[in-house]
Amino acid sequence: MEIGSMIRAIRKRKNITIAQICEQTGLSQGFMSQLENNKTSPSLATLESIAAVLNVSLAHLLLSREERINIVKKDERPLTSIGQQPMKVYELGITRNMRVTLVELPAGYSSSDKLIAHEGEEIHTVVEGRVRVEYGAEVTELDAGDSFSWNAVVPHRVTNIGEQSATILIAVYREREWM
Numbered sequence: 779m780e781i782g783s784m785i786r787a788i789r790k791r792k793n794i795t796i797a798q799i800c801e802q803t804g805l806s807q808g809f810m811s812q813l814e815n816n817k818t819s820p821s822l823a824t825l826e827s828i829a830a831v832l833n834v835s836l837a838h839l840l841l842s843r844e845e846r847i848n849i850v851k852k853d854e855r856p857l858t859s860i861g862q863q864p865m866k867v868y869e870l871g872i873t874r875n876m877r878v879t880l881v882e883l884p885a886g887y888s889s890s891d892k893l894i895a896h897e898g899e900e901i902h903t904v905v906e907g908r909v910r911v912e913y914g915a916e917v918t919e920l921d922a923g924d925s926f927s928w929n930a931v932v933p934h935r936v937t938n939i940g941e942q943s944a945t946i947l948i949a950v951y952r953e954r955e956w957m
Contacts, residue, residue, distance in 0.1 A: 786814040893933035898952035907944025
């Protein structure tokens with residue numbers, strides 16, 4: 779873990795000096811320098827006092843790099859296609875158990891050739907367009923602004939029944955980790 783580097787970054791962003799942290803925590807400047815250079819490991823009590831001065835939670839300081847904020851700029855979204863479909867799938871964000879995508883489905887196309895089932899729970903919001911949703915024996919039509927959710931172990935499919943491309947925001951949660 780690189781706790782020291784994170785402490786330094788937070789301290790600098792908040793314009794707090796090492797001297798101010800030392801004054802409020804009782805720690806030496808030498809110790810703080812070693813800590814910020816990841817050359818020593820602090821106790822939990824020390825981290826708690828530093829977190830209090832920085833006005834952040836102890837949990838924030840203990841997060842691994844993978845657990846911290848992940849930013850995806852609009853122009854840098856990873857794009858994938860599924861099979862031979864002209865459907866575009868943009869990855870907006872991913873954590874251990876959740877993935878959020880933005881799917882563009884051309885007019886007349888479906889998310890799959892047949893009803894499919896897989897692990898996970900999904901929440902969908904139709905951002906643009908008109909779609910037909912098939913879920914087991916249920917079929918419904920939805921417009922922009924409508925949402926639906928389901929357990930993905932039931933066979934399902936989404937079809938664009940509009941004349942323009944449909945855009946769907948999808949959040950998928952599953953017990954097994956994505957990463």
